Amino acid sequence: MLEIAEFINPTPSPLWKLAKQAGVDLAVGGLPTDDLLAPGERPWDLRPLTRLKERYEDGGFALRVIESRPPLNNAKRGLPGGEAEIDTVCTLIENMGRLGIPVWCYEWMTDFNWLRTRTDTPSRGGSVVTSFDYADVTSEPTEGGPISEERLWETLTHFLERVVPVAEKAGVKLSMHPDDPPLSPIRGVGRIMRSIDNYQRLIETAPSAVNTITLCQGNFTLMTDDLPAVIRKFGKKITFVHFRDVRGVPSRFEETWHDAGKTDMLACMKAYRDIDFSGVLRPDHVPTVEGDSNAHAGYSSFGRLYAIGYIRGLREAVYAG
Numbered sequence: 001m002l003e004i005a006e007f008i009n010p011t012p013s014p015l016w017k018l019a020k021q022a023g024v025d026l027a028v029g030g031l032p033t034d035d036l037l038a039p040g041e042r043p044w045d046l047r048p049l050t051r052l053k054e055r056y057e058d059g060g061f062a063l064r065v066i067e068s069r070p071p072l073n074n075a076k077r078g079l080p081g082g083e084a085e086i087d088t089v090c091t092l093i094e095n096m097g098r099l100g101i102p103v104w105c106y107e108w109m110t111d112f113n114w115l116r117t118r119t120d121t122p123s124r125g126g127s128v129v130t131s132f133d134y135a136d137v138t139s140e141p142t143e144g145g146p147i148s149e150e151r152l153w154e155t156l157t158h159f160l161e162r163v164v165p166v167a168e169k170a171g172v173k174l175s176m177h178p179d180d181p182p183l184s185p186i187r188g189v190g191r192i193m194r195s196i197d198n199y200q201r202l203i204e205t206a207p208s209a210v211n212t213i214t215l216c217q218g219n220f221t222l223m224t225d226d227l228p229a230v231i232r233k234f235g236k237k238i239t240f241v242h243f244r245d246v247r248g249v250p251s252r253f254e255e256t257w258h259d260a261g262k263t264d265m266l267a268c269m270k271a272y273r274d275i276d277f278s279g280v281l282r283p284d285h286v287p288t289v290e291g292d293s294n295a296h297a298g299y300s301s302f303g304r305l306y307a308i309g310y311i312r313g314l315r316e317a318v319y320a321g
Ligand SMILES: [Mn+2]
Pocket: 177, 216, 217, 242, 284
């Protein structure tokens, strides 16, 4: 059965207790932070990763996904230094295998990661959400300059050629998160993980059980008007789910409360049941609500509690029926 997890940073915080109080026992974690590193150690080495896993376990959480990446921009751009970056990923994957951490969530966005043009867009009852309007994005090129989609496919193909065999041996799933927003190009930078067809191409690029998908609903629902059908199409290729919703189109959208977006969330939950999804699902971005901080927009603590409760209710409704 689908299980509910939360993204919690490696440094213990009140969120750790809130998540436990909401009944969450599974963690989606980052890479070891400085306080977990002895001199000379790197975050992808075995010993700091062991400490990381033990710290989550001390807090009552089993670590099921690492959703953080070593630097990969040179590899994505095909620049000198890229091979060494891929080496670090291979080390990380081997060590995750040794520790029994089954899924690594990565992405192929170069130069910048998820992009919003506002983090304080008014939403229900005075809560605030993040939003994106392409008209408000600077046209100024990035430091790296323009890069084509075909070049990114070449570098991704090379990356998979090197990492997939390592992941197969380690028993760790490579789980590709979509580009956010699913739009290309932005500031001259191609973005390839932005359509259903391109995800199909990803799967065909490296036929392997470890070449899999993070179904981030907020992005995938902007690629289709029938998200449940997409969930059924990819089926066992889905190894990790981000549960959230938006309203709008890729060039102009805002995030929403989990019960107020464009997507039929109940139908999505039924689709996960139908594909017998057995990985973890976590709330992704949430609104910032009264009394909470918007310092990390999309990741406020109180909004997450609402999301966890909503997801738990949907899950019970679907799996009981
Ligand atoms: Mn996501």
